[in-house]
Structure formats: structure tokens, C-alpha cells
Amino acid sequence: MGAMLAESLTWKNFAVFLLSSVVLLLIVLGFVTYAIYFERKVIGWMQGRIGPNRVGPFGLLQTVADVLKLLIKEDTIPRKADRELFILAPVLTFVPAFAVLAAIPYTEKLYFADLNVGLLYYVALSGISTIGIVLGGWASNNKYALLGGMRSAAQMISYEVPLVISVTGVILLSGSLNLRTIVQGQAGGFWEWNFIPQIIGFVVFLIAAVSELNRTPFDLPEAESELVAGYHVEYSGFRFAFFMLAEYVYVYAIAALTTVLYLGGWYAPFPFLDFIPGILWFLLKFSAVVFFLFWLRATMPRIRVDQLMGLGWKALLPLALVNIFLTAVWVEIFR
Amino acid sequence: MIRTEELLLNVGPQHPSTHGVFRIIVKLDGEIITEATPVMGYLHRGTEKLAENLTYTQIIPYTDRMDYVSAMTNNYVICHAVEKLMQLEIPERAQFLRLIVMELQRIASHLVWWGTYLLDIGAMSPFLYAFREREMIINLFNELCGARLTYNYMRVGGVKWDAPEGWIDKVREFIPYMKTKLEEYHDLVSGNEIFLARIKGVGKYDAQTAIDYGLSGANLRCTGVKWDLRKDEPYCIYDRFEFDVPVGSNGDCYDRYLIRLEEIRQSLRILEQAVEQFPEEGEIMGKVPRVIRPPEGEVYARIESPRGEIGCYLVSKGKDKPYRLKFRRPSFVNLQILPKLLVGETMTNLITILGAIDIVVGEVDC
Numbered sequence: 001m002g003a004m005l006a007e008s009l010t011w012k013n014f015a016v017f018l019l020s021s022v023v024l025l026l027i028v029l030g031f032v033t034y035a036i037y038f039e040r041k042v043i044g045w046m047q048g049r050i051g052p053n054r055v056g057p058f059g060l061l062q063t064v065a066d067v068l069k070l071l072i073k074e075d076t077i078p079r080k081a082d083r084e085l086f087i088l089a090p091v092l093t094f095v096p097a098f099a100v101l102a103a104i105p106y107t108e109k110l111y112f113a114d115l116n117v118g119l120l121y122y123v124a125l126s127g128i129s130t131i132g133i134v135l136g137g138w139a140s141n142n143k144y145a146l147l148g149g150m151r152s153a154a155q156m157i158s159y160e161v162p163l164v165i166s167v168t169g170v171i172l173l174s175g176s177l178n179l180r181t182i183v184q185g186q187a188g189g190f191w192e193w194n195f196i197p198q199i200i201g202f203v204v205f206l207i208a209a210v211s212e213l214n215r216t217p218f219d220l221p222e223a224e225s226e227l228v229a230g231y232h233v234e235y236s237g238f239r240f241a242f243f244m245l246a247e248y249v250y251v252y253a254i255a256a257l258t259t260v261l262y263l264g265g266w267y268a269p270f271p272f273l274d275f276i277p278g279i280l281w282f283l284l285k286f287s288a289v290v291f292f293l294f295w296l297r298a299t300m301p302r303i304r305v306d307q308l309m310g311l312g313w314k315a316l317l318p319l320a321l322v323n324i325f326l327t328a329v330w331v332e333i334f335r
Numbered sequence: 336m337i338r339t340e341e342l343l344l345n346v347g348p349q350h351p352s353t354h355g356v357f358r359i360i361v362k363l364d365g366e367i368i369t370e371a372t373p374v375m376g377y378l379h380r381g382t383e384k385l386a387e388n389l390t391y392t393q394i395i396p397y398t399d400r401m402d403y404v405s406a407m408t409n410n411y412v413i414c415h416a417v418e419k420l421m422q423l424e425i426p427e428r429a430q431f432l433r434l435i436v437m438e439l440q441r442i443a444s445h446l447v448w449w450g451t452y453l454l455d456i457g458a459m460s461p462f463l464y465a466f467r468e469r470e471m472i473i474n475l476f477n478e479l480c481g482a483r484l485t486y487n488y489m490r491v492g493g494v495k496w497d498a499p500e501g502w503i504d505k506v507r508e509f510i511p512y513m514k515t516k517l518e519e520y521h522d523l524v525s526g527n528e529i530f531l532a533r534i535k536g537v538g539k540y541d542a543q544t545a546i547d548y549g550l551s552g553a554n555l556r557c558t559g560v561k562w563d564l565r566k567d568e569p570y571c572i573y574d575r576f577e578f579d580v581p582v583g584s585n586g587d588c589y590d591r592y593l594i595r596l597e598e599i600r601q602s603l604r605i606l607e608q609a610v611e612q613f614p615e616e617g618e619i620m621g622k623v624p625r626v627i628r629p630p631e632g633e634v635y636a637r638i639e640s641p642r643g644e645i646g647c648y649l650v651s652k653g654k655d656k657p658y659r660l661k662f663r664r665p666s667f668v669n670l671q672i673l674p675k676l677l678v679g680e681t682m683t684n685l686i687t688i689l690g691a692i693d694i695v696v697g698e699v700d701c
Contacts, residue, residue: 043459043460046460047459047460047463047464048463048464048467049463143342143344144344147366147682216457216458216459217457217529219457297459298459298460299458299460299523300457300458300527300529301453301456301457301458301524301527301529301530301533302456302457302458302529302533303457303529303532303533304532304533304681304683304684305366305681305683306681307532307533
């Protein structure tokens with residue numbers, strides 16, 4: 001892939017790129033389908049229930065049926081809504097979610113774009129989704145949706161800052177913004193992985209990431225008990241499916257990013273386990289992060305909106321700054 | 336020029352966290368509530384008026400539908416009022432059965448509250464854990480009287496059905512099980528930092544305010560007032576059992592939470608003693624005339640329901656139907672403090688405070 005990127009554009013190149021992005025889209029959609037299934041199963045087991053088990057063997061087709069139902073639903077747009085923005089909002093939320101995936105390397109050889117500013121690209125694009133959510137809340141012309149949209153704007157902006165600053169520690173350690181180079185800097189066993197020297201940054205990153213994802217305990221924008229469903233309360237059918245899809249694609253993206261930045265990407269935890277293909281290690285770590293997110297959802301209550309702001313600006317941001325300082329000192333003395 | 340406007344938000348009657356068809360109109364300044372007006376009556380069925388055309392036995396199923404989360408205590412209060420007016424003797428075995436079902440009902444009711452309250456706060460799992468345990472109690476009731484929610488179990492003078500073979504043993508087995516589960520609840524929720532941050536110091540009021548508003552139950556005891564009708568005005572056979580009345584000191588949502596969980600433990604204590612002393616055999620119905628005609632007069636009977644003091648005011652003209660029946664419903668009275676508590680709070684705290692009051696809309700609107 002990397003070599004092909006350097007070549008000039010030919011029809012063959014174009015076909016390969018087009019095909020592989022379609023494959024990636026399908027993989028991601030497959031992931032989303034089974035992440036939802038897996039989430040419902042895992043949470044079901046944690047809550048003493050069985051989870052979906054009716055559609056298909058072991059309920060494996062449950063999500064397919066759910067999506068099908070969403071697709072054949074009537075597409076309603078409230079009469080008083082701002083029509084253009086209402087239609088634009090789900091697209092604006094979904095497109096960046098999918099675009100960020102281009103920068104993620106899965107193994108040494110398997111990646112799409114080898115960007116020198118890969119990390120920056122991720123952070124910059126994922127910020128755009130917030131606009132989609134605020135737009136959706138605003139354009140619906142519904143008070144609950146508006147409150148949900150405003151909350152999510154406040155939340156995502158507050159947590160983007162500690163997220164980016166916590167990642168700066170990793171950048172300092174590896175001296176690169178390229179995600180592949182960052183992984184290559186973690187070769188040689190789990191004690192080389194970034195989460196050990198960057199433990200403060202790792203914790204800040206995880207908390208901020210959960211918040212970015214709008215998942216429990218930071219699921220305020222769609223707090224069911226107060227705001228009914230938050231910003232997407234007026235959306236139905238296909239447009240609603242796009243919001244949901246974007247949410248799960250971000251779960252995919254954040255889990256992959258955590259693996260790449262802190263958990264050594266495709267490297268085995270011990271050098272003697274190197275014979276197992278890197279993609280399996282990647283998948284394993286990736287699934288562990290995804291499971292962690294589901295686990296949180298089954299355990300935690302929801303934090304309050306004012307406490308959320310306090311946590312972001314008064315606790316996470318200073319911690320992330322301290323982390324940069326410590327990392328810088330460490331790099332200066334030992335490297 | 337930036338102009339800000341107050342937002343008028345209509346919460347309910349269809350809203351996931353108003354626990355039924357309760358409606359509240361709030362004025363919001365940003366996310367801060369400046370005014371709250373509760374609107375009640377969406378579930379009003381005129382139980383009290385209907386009762387004037389029903390015989391005393393026919394009224395009992397209507398009381399099931401007032402506080403449908405705690406139907407047994409409602410059953411008891413109407414029977415108790417009539418029995419008080421007629422000065423009936425209740426057989427020993429019936430007294431024990433009544434006490435056992437009322438305490439089981441208290442546990443079931445508090446479990447529903449605990450689960451739904453945590454759901455309001457945003458935690459999903461506790462709801463399912465609570466309903467798993469409640470299901471066992473419901474099954475016990477089902478075995479006893481064939482109904483899961485609206486039991487129609489008690490009668491003037493006793494109870495309708497005797498405990499089937501082995502039923503008491505099942506209650507006996509349930510007690511230690513519930514105790515371990517209660518510990519699990521504390522482990523999972525009571526120490527959770529987010530949970531504490533959400534409810535500690537929220538919805539505070541002092542003892543005088545609570546008394547002025549006529550609050551009862553955990554809403555009153557959280558301010559430190561030790562008032563429990565089971566202790567202070569013993570009815571049924573509560574004076575024979577040892578149990579404590581948990582009180583709080585801060586008067587906030589957290590104290591109300593702790594008190595309700597502690598009441599589950601105390602109810603288990605009562606049940607433990609009750610199943611030990613349960614009479615082997617005996618009548619379950621006292622000597623009651625075929626047609627119940629209480630003598631002319633009026634009576635007010637009150638008991639401690641899971642939600643507070645439920646009272647029944649009964650006026651009889653010596654007929655087989657009451658002249659006037661009035662229920663003092665704790666949910667209705669406790670709810671009156673809500674507008675006062677909400678001013679200055681955020682939209683999120685609306686749910687926290689409303690949930691902690693523990694209302695059942697069927698009882699509010701009656």
C-alpha cells in the first residue's frame with residue numbers, strides 16, 4: 001500500500017484504492033453490526049439476562065434485522081425543522097467518523113494512508129462530528145434536542161483538549177505524529193508499550209475518549225432519563241441509523257487508536273510470541289478496549305453536566321499538562 | 336446585542352423519568368430551573384367517589400390500584416379502618432400472614448424504587464438486579480393469592496387465602512438470600528464516586544420544613560425525625576417484633592437512599608422473627624357478619640406504607656356502603672415539596688430529586 005501511494009495515479013492504482021476502501025467500509029459495517037450484538041450480549045450477561053437470541057442462530061442476525069427495520073421506516077422531518085440542516089446533520093456526523101479510519105495502521109504492512117501527521121489528522125477530523133450533533137439538535141427545533149446538542153458541544157470541546165494534550169506525551173516519546181512510527185517505537189514486549197511510561201496520559205486519554213464517545217458514564221447528550229434521547233430525538237429511520245452508525249464507528253476508531261498509541265499496536269506482549277501474526281494481536285487488544293467500554297456501560301451511573309465540565313477542566317487538563325512536563329523532563333535526561 | 340430568553344420546557348406526562356403520567360412544567364434559564372409547576376391528575380380515577388357506591392369488600396381491589404407497587408399495605412389500610420370501626424378481633428394466623436406480606440411488600444417496593452432510581456441516575460444494571468430479587472417476592476405472592484401485582488388478598492376480619500404447604504419455608508429461605516444481595520447492592524452502588532457526586536447534598540431540607548409540608552416515610556426520616564407508625568402507633572402485631580427505625584441527618588437524597596436500603600434490612604429482621612413465631616395452624620378469618628355494616632361513626636386509620644403514612648378516613652352511616660371515604664396518600668403529600676426543592680437546581684437534578692421522593696402516580700392521582 002505504501003509503495004503504491006508513492007506511484008503516480010493509474011487506473012490500476014485507482015481500482016485498488018477504491019476496492020480496498022469498499023472492503024474497509026464493509027469491515028467497519030460488519031464490526032458495527034457485531035459490536036452492537038456483542039454489547040447487548042455482554043451487558044445482558046452482566047445483568048443476568050440472555051441478550052438477543054431469537055433472530056438467526058444465537059441471535060446473530062438481530063442487528064441486521066434492527067437495521068432493516070430502520071431502513072424501511074418512514075423518514076419523517078418535522079414541519080418546523082430547518083430542513084437543509086436537518087438533512088445535513090447526520091451526514092456531517094458520519095463522514096468524519098469514517099474518514100478518520102484511513103490513518104489507522106493495523107499491522108506493519110496493512111494500512112491505508114501512511115500520513116506523517118496521522119494523529120493530527122485523526123484529532124482534527126473527529127472534531128467535525130461535534131458540529132453535526134449540534135446541528136442536529138438545533139435543526140430539529142425541539143427543546144430536548146437543543147439541550148442535548150448544546151450539552152454535547154460543551155462536552156466534546158471540553159474533552160477534546162485533555163485528549164489532545166494527553167496524546168502529546170506519546171508524541172514526545174516517539175518523536176513522531178505518524179501512527180506507524182509510534183507503534184514501531186513500542187517493539188520488544190509489553191514493558192516497552194507506551195501505557196507504562198505514559199500511565200497518567202493513558203488514564204487521561206481513556207477518560208477523555210469515553211467522554212468523546214458520549215458513552216456511559218458520560219452519555220449526557222442522550223441522557224435518556226432527562227432529555228429523553230437528546231439531540232436525535234426527532235430523527236427516525238435512516239437518518240437516525242446514521243447517528244448510531246457514527247457512534248459505533250467512533251468506538252471502532254477510538255479502540256484502534258488506543259491500541260496503536262498505548263498498547264503496542266500489532267506487537268506481541270512477549271518477544272517469543274512473535275510467531276503469532278500481528279493482526280491477531282491487534283484484534284485482541286482492540287477487542288479488550290471495546291469490551292472495557294461495554295463493561296463501563298453496565299457498571300456506571302451517569303455524571304452530571306456541571307461535574308463533567310469540572311472534571312474535564314479542573315482535573316484532566318492539569319493532569320495532562322503535568323504529564324507533558326514529566327515526559328519532557330524524562331526525554332531530556334534519558335535520551 | 337445578545338438577548339437571552341427563558342425556556343419553557345414541558346416534562347411529561349409522557350417522559351421516561353416521571354414514573355408514569357406525571358407532568359411538570361419548568362422554566363429554564365440555561366439549564367437552571369427558575370420555576371416548576373407540577374400538573375397532576377392524569378391518572379385520576381375517582382377511587383374515593385366510586386367507593387361510596389361499593390360494599391366494603393368491593394372497595395379492596397380498588398385500593399390495589401392506588402399504589403400498585405405496594406398493594407398489600409393499601410389492602411391493609413382499608414381493612415384496618417373498617418375493623419377499627421367494628422372493633423373486630425383478628426385471628427393470630429391472619430395477623431402473621433398480613434404482617435409477612437406487608438413486610439415482603441415493603442422490600443419489593445423499595446427494590447422497585449432502588450432500581451428505577453438508579454436508572455434515573457443513568458446506571459442500567461441495578462434495575463435488572465432489583466427486579467430479579469423482586470420477582471422472587473412476586474412469585475411468593477403469586478403462590479399465595481394468585482396475583483402478581485394487584486393482590487386483593489386481605490378481607491375485613493382476616494385474609495382471603497391461607498399460606499399453602501411449604502410457603503413459610505420459602506419465605507425463610509428468601510431472607511438470607513436477600514441479605515447477601517443487599518450487601519452486593521451496597522458494594523456495587525453505594526460507594527460509587529459518580530453516584531455520590533450526583534446525590535450527596537442534593538434536594539436538601541431540614542426537619543422543620545419536612546414537618547411543615549407534612550412529609551412522611553423516608554422523606555421525613557432523612558432529616559433525623561424518628562417517626563415510624565410501626566413503632567409510634569403500633570398496628571397489626573408490630574409491637575411484638577424488634578427492629579430499628581433508620582434515620583438520616585442531612586436531609587438530602589443520599590440519606591433517603593441509605594434509609595430505604597436500611598429499611599429493607601430491618602424488614603428482613605422482622606420477617607426473620609415472624610417466620611419463627613408463625614402459628615402452626617389457626618383460623619385466617621375472624622368472626623365477621625355476612626354483610627359488613629360498620630356502626631354509625633367515623634374513623635381514621637393510618638399505617639406506615641413503604642412511601643410514608645397512608646391513612647384512611649371513613650364515615651359510616653351504618654349502611655353496607657361507606658358514606659364517605661378519603662385516603663391520605665403519602666405520594667401525594669410528599670410530592671408537594673417538589674416545586675420548592677427544584678428552584679435553582681439544574682435539569683439533571685430535577686430527575687434526581689423527583690426520583691428520591693419516590694412517588695407512584697397511581698397513588699398521587701388516586
